[in-house]
Amino acid sequence: MKMQTSEMKLDGNAIAGLLGEIFAVEMTTARGTCASCGAVNEVGRVEVYVHAPGTVVRCPACEAVLMRIVRGRGRYWLDLTGVRCLEFAEG
Amino acid sequence: MRDTHRLMGFISRGFKGRRRDTASSSRLPPGQYLVNDFPVLSAGPTPRANLDQWTFSIEGEIDEPKRWTWKELIALPADTVTRDIHCVTKWSKFDTTWKGVSVDTLMEGVETAAEYMTAFSDGGYTTNLPLEDVMDGKAWVAYEFDGQPLHPEHGGPARLLVPHLYFWKSAKWVRGIKLEKEQHPGFWESNGYHLYGDPWREQRYWGD
Amino acid sequence: MWPGHLAGQHVDVRLTAEDGYQAERSYSIASPPEDRWVALTVERLDDGEVSPYLVGELKVGDKVELRGPIGGHFVWRGADDRPLLLVAGGSGVVPLMAMLRHRSSAPHKAPARVLYSSRTLADIIYREEIDRLVAANDGLSVTHTLTREKPAGWSGYTRRVDAAMVKEVAWPKAQAPAVFVCGPTPFVEAAADLLVGLDYDPLWIKTERFGATGGPGG
Numbered sequence: 372m373k374m375q376t377s378e379m380k381l382d383g384n385a386i387a388g389l390l391g392e393i394f395a396v397e398m399t400t401a402r403g404t405c406a407s408c409g410a411v412n413e414v415g416r417v418e419v420y421v422h423a424p425g426t427v428v429r430c431p432a433c434e435a436v437l438m439r440i441v442r443g444r445g446r447y448w449l450d451l452t453g454v455r456c457l458e459f460a461e462g
Numbered sequence: 463m464r465d466t467h468r469l470m471g472f473i474s475r476g477f478k479g480r481r482r483d484t485a486s487s488s489r490l491p492p493g494q495y496l497v498n499d500f501p502v503l504s505a506g507p508t509p510r511a512n513l514d515q516w517t518f519s520i521e522g523e524i525d526e527p528k529r530w531t532w533k534e535l536i537a538l539p540a541d542t543v544t545r546d547i548h549c550v551t552k553w554s555k556f557d558t559t560w561k562g563v564s565v566d567t568l569m570e571g572v573e574t575a576a577e578y579m580t581a582f583s584d585g586g587y588t589t590n591l592p593l594e595d596v597m598d599g600k601a602w603v604a605y606e607f608d609g610q611p612l613h614p615e616h617g618g619p620a621r622l623l624v625p626h627l628y629f630w631k632s633a634k635w636v637r638g639i640k641l642e643k644e645q646h647p648g649f650w651e652s653n654g655y656h657l658y659g660d661p662w663r664e665q666r667y668w669g670d
Numbered sequence: 671m672w673p674g675h676l677a678g679q680h681v682d683v684r685l686t687a688e689d690g691y692q693a694e695r696s697y698s699i700a701s702p703p704e705d706r707w708v709a710l711t712v713e714r715l716d717d718g719e720v721s722p723y724l725v726g727e728l729k730v731g732d733k734v735e736l737r738g739p740i741g742g743h744f745v746w747r748g749a750d751d752r753p754l755l756l757v758a759g760g761s762g763v764v765p766l767m768a769m770l771r772h773r774s775s776a777p778h779k780a781p782a783r784v785l786y787s788s789r790t791l792a793d794i795i796y797r798e799e800i801d802r803l804v805a806a807n808d809g810l811s812v813t814h815t816l817t818r819e820k821p822a823g824w825s826g827y828t829r830r831v832d833a834a835m836v837k838e839v840a841w842p843k844a845q846a847p848a849v850f851v852c853g854p855t856p857f858v859e860a861a862a863d864l865l866v867g868l869d870y871d872p873l874w875i876k877t878e879r880f881g882a883t884g885g886p887g888g
Contacts, residue, residue, distance in 0.1 A: 379504050380855050381879045384886045385696065387740040388682040399743035415743025415876065420505050421887065424550050424630050424650055427505040434507065436586070441654035443667045448654030472735050474685040476727045479693055480719045495691075 379422050383414035386426055389440060390414065393447060394459070401459035406452065407435035428453075489546060491661035494554040501553055502615045505649070509584035509635045511619050518603060518620065519638035520568060523576035528568070532619065536605060538563045543602065545625035547632070548661040560623055562604030565596040565639075576641035580648060581622045584635040589648035590657070591624065591631060593641065600626055603636060628659040628666070672708060675699055677768040678745035678850065678878075680886050681710065681738030685720060695720045696887030698765035698852075698878075699739060702772035711764045711795060713884050721884070741886075744850065744878045748776035752848040753841050757831070757861045758786045759853025761884045763795050766852055770810070774803055780848075781809040785839045787831050787857065790819040813839045831857070836864040843869045848876075855879040 383390075383399050390398035399415040410432035417437060418429040425441035430453070437453040451457065482495030490496060519529040530538070542561045548554045580590045595601070604623040605612050612618030617634025624631045630650050651657050656665040664670060680698045701709035714725040728734070746754070746769045754773070756766040763786055773779055788794045794814065804812050815827035815835065827835055841847040849870065851861050858877045866872055878886055 379502065379881070380507065381881055381886070382877060384680070384741055384744050384878045385881070387680075387742070388696070388737050388887075391740060392737075397740075397742040399741055413743055415741075421881070422501075423503045423505040424655060425505075425653065429506060436506075439649075439653045441650070441667075443654065444670070446654070446667070448668070450653050472686055472733070473688055474723075474734065475732050477685040477687050477693075477723050479685070479687045479691050482691065 379420060381419045381421060383417045383419055383428070385419045385421055386428070386440070387415075389426065389442075393440075393449065396459060396462035398459060401457055403437060403454040403458075404456045405430040405433060405435060405437060406455040408433040409455075489556060490554055491548050492664045493666075494548055494552055494661065497553040497555055500555060500558075500616065501549070501551075503549070503551065504615070505587060506585050508614050510614060511584060511635070513619060516619060517637065518568075520572065520641065521638060522579070522640035522642055523574045524572055524641055528572070530568075535563060535603065535620070538567055541602060542606075543623075545623075547625050547629050550628040550630055550655065550659070550661075550666050558625075559608055560602065560604040561606035561609075562602035562620070562623060564599065565601040565603065566599065568603065569597065572641075574641050576643055578642045578645040579639045580642060580646055581631075581633040581636050581639050583633045584637055587633055587635070587649050589622075589631050589633050590645055590651055591627070592645070592658075595627065596622075596624060596639075600624065626660075628656075628661050630655065631659055673739070675703055675708070675739035676741075676745040676747065677702055677772040678765045679739040679741040679768075680765065681708075681736045682740060682887065683710075683720065683724070684735045684737070685723060686735070693720050694887070695883055696740075696885040698768070698886060700764050700767050700771075702768055702775065704772070704775055711761075711767070713761045713795075715884060718883065744852075744876050746772070746848065746850060748772055750848055751778065751780050753845045754780050754782040755841055755847045755849045755865075756782065756784045756786075757849070757851040757853075757865075758784070759831075759857030759861070760788060760793070760880075761795070762851075762853025762857070762878070762880055764852075765878065766850055767796055767799075769850065770800075770803060773810070774806065774808070779808050779810075782811075783839060783841060784810070784812040785815070785831065785836070785861075786812060787815045787817060787853070789817055791816060791821050791824070831861055831864065833864050833867060836861070837868060840865060840868060840870075846871070847874060849874050850876050850878075852878045853880055855881070 387399045401414045420427045428438040439450040441448040513532045516532045521527045544559045546556045602623045605620040622633040622636045680696045684694045686692050697710040700711040712724045714721045820828045
């Protein structure tokens, strides 16, 4: 079963605003380690799917889910379990 | 008002947005608007299935798992149904036509103590449902939309179709259902979306 | 108060209708940091929800709700003296234009090459301004390619970006350039793959994928 490039795929730049709200600092230069394959990438380089009930962020190397972000009724639900470690500079 | 918007109060003069019919239609669940196109939503790359290797299975709390190849599935008696569908992202589409095999047909002869199930798909997506919500004419494994083979972007070759619940429960690229004694929240249900998802009670998120 | 921005950043625009319905889109900032006004270049999409409003309805004096500037990964600072390669597909040229405008007022200009793919001549955004920037003869070269038209007298390419074109236009890998690629996802991925095929280090290449709405947010 093959996966193909979808036009719906964006990159971490597309969630710069959303992550900036959640983390209070610019996050596209943050570096995340994929909990699945260990690849380290700047958030600006990861795969992002925004056309969904929530935002899904995937590892560009292995496509595993790095983050899930749902927003509704004045709340965020954030799953970062796909990221073993997130490194970013102080604001 | 059922939904809150941050910074309510700022109105963009003259902005109307896409044509949306939110007028009191008893066919529209609360908070929804009607669309004429068919929006594509996706949480990942579109899987492209190889029909020679594709199977649909019923697993879990079952004595002997059942499995159908693609050819076997489409040879089963099928229904053509027309239903309204409602996405949790607020769009609804009336009178969508699907062809597929009723889950009742797939579950024929199955004895199980399970009260729940998880549908699982290519690409890793899962969604959970009470078993009774996919029985008695409420759900299908659908492989045609609008008289055409279901397009991969909309979940083809086959997707689960459960129109009485929010459409995230109608798992795209479905490959089977796992029968379970306990409920296990699926991909979205474990991350903020409602465990059951009844659009008529506007059960979008946890706590609704 | 606008805090200032970097070339390559974007803003998120949010529109709210009277019944509370909201639509949000991202738009790259077209103006360089030194400009007095923040400029967005918006392409009107016929079946769009936000762009027809911004292009057709918005009047001088109207207020727009926006969040920004946003972005730290896809930015270029004038002090970066590496040779610059900008690859644009369609409306992906907008953030790259902010970079070119910023470059033109930088005291020491890094040499820059641009490869800009458009459908037709009429689709080339900022065409005259780009010609003027090139005419300044300060180390900028711009190569256009059209994918759906072959106008009479056209001196650019007339095909989709491919390996041969990239090889002719891009800096030799020994130059270790800073590369920015922007446009629709398939364009960006094809172009980035071609550059890696020239032995470019993937870390030199920064990409911003635009979605169907013509902006970074999809």
